[in-house]
Amino acid sequence: MPRISTRSTTYRPSGGERVFADDKGRLWSAAHTGEAVVFACISDGRQSGRAIGVDLASLDESVGDETLRAWLSAAPRIGTLP
Numbered sequence: 001m002p003r004i005s006t007r008s009t010t011y012r013p014s015g016g017e018r019v020f021a022d023d024k025g026r027l028w029s030a031a032h033t034g035e036a037v038v039f040a041c042i043s044d045g046r047q048s049g050r051a052i053g054v055d056l057a058s059l060d061e062s063v064g065d066e067t068l069r070a071w072l073s074a075a076p077r078i079g080t081l082p
Contacts, residue, residue, distance in 0.1 A: 016058065020065045022072060030068050032059035039072050050075035 017031045019042070027043040037054050041047035052075035056063070 016060075018059055018063070018068065020068045022069055028068075028072060030059060030072075032056060037068075037071055037075075038078075039075060049078040051078055052076070 017029050019027060019029055021027055026041055029040045029042050031038050036051050039050040052071050
């Protein structure tokens with residue numbers, strides 16, 4: 001009978017998104033689109049998405065959670081234009 005591996009894996013959403021917690025403990029997904037980072041709250045659907053332009057090659061481990069939190073607080077909310 002085959003043995004099932006219990007090796008731990010690091011959770012990494014497809015597409016290179018990062019998941020982090022804001023200062024209030026809400027979970028956010030950060031996705032790099034090439035010219036911007038787009039944020040979506042995954043633990044509270046009432047929060048509107050946000051986006052901020054960044055000069056970044058990729059969203060990897062060199063970008064820390066503190067930086068993501070700072071970008072999130074500086075990012076304007078995504079909404080409909082009048």
